[in-house]
Amino acid sequence: MRPLLILSLLALSACAENAGWNPNYSAINNGSDYAKYLQQREAALHGRGAVPAAIPVQLPVKAPTAAEIAGTPGTTVVAPAVVVQPGQRVVAQPVPDLARYANHERQLPGQAVYQRPGGSAARAAQLCGAFGSADAAQRTFILAGGPVIDPRGLDPDGDGFVCGWDPRPYRRSGL
Numbered sequence: 001m002r003p004l005l006i007l008s009l010l011a012l013s014a015c016a017e018n019a020g021w022n023p024n025y026s027a028i029n030n031g032s033d034y035a036k037y038l039q040q041r042e043a044a045l046h047g048r049g050a051v052p053a054a055i056p057v058q059l060p061v062k063a064p065t066a067a068e069i070a071g072t073p074g075t076t077v078v079a080p081a082v083v084v085q086p087g088q089r090v091v092a093q094p095v096p097d098l099a100r101y102a103n104h105e106r107q108l109p110g111q112a113v114y115q116r117p118g119g120s121a122a123r124a125a126q127l128c129g130a131f132g133s134a135d136a137a138q139r140t141f142i143l144a145g146g147p148v149i150d151p152r153g154l155d156p157d158g159d160g161f162v163c164g165w166d167p168r169p170y171r172r173s174g175l
Contacts, residue, residue, distance in 0.1 A: 096142040098135060102167030105147065105160045109167070112158040114147050119156025127154055128163035137163035 033056035043049030107113050131137035137154065138161065144151050147160030154162040161167060 096139045098138060098167075099170040101138075101142060102170035105167060107159060109161050109165075110157060110159055113160055114150070114155070114158040116150055116156050116158040119150070119153055119158075121156050124154050124156045124162070127152060131163060134163045134165040138165040 037052050037056055040049060040052040044051040105113075128134075128137055131140065141147070141150070141152070141154050141162045146155065146162070
């Protein structure tokens with residue numbers, strides 16, 4: 001009987017809240033932004049509230065630098081429009097800088113640099129029709145892991161440029 005009692009107490013103590021070094025995880029009611037997020041999430045899971053829009057990040061390592069906040073003078077980056085359905089969560093992603101990408105990738109369009117086994121130019125052309133512009137397609141390609149990987153099959157020739165996007169105007173502009 002006694003071993004059963006000890007075993008049950010150990011099992012209950014294993015269920016206790018983590019009180020480790022990270023203050024975000026120390027308790028649900030500690031008043032931090034993360035604790036508030038956890039409470040909102042639990043309420044949403046039980047149908048008693050709205051789904052939280054974002055998970056708060058409080059680590060200084062993740063904070064943007066002053067240069068990232070200020071941006072580069074003279075350049076404008078336009079993010080593609082995002083259609084959000086009710087109840088859908090949106091995760092913000094950085095918009096790739098196409099001028100930086102163009103200057104980093106020194107090959108010309110059509111010059112294969114990356115291996116793309118089994119790619120189809122016809123399929124890539126069909127997929128490209130879903131984008132409003134070549135710039136939007138190139139940004140999506142970069143966000144999906146391009147040019148190293150091509151999970152959507154947008155770059156069958158392996159040059160690192162998709163849907164007719166040409167890096168040469170960005171290289172000439174010196175941006």
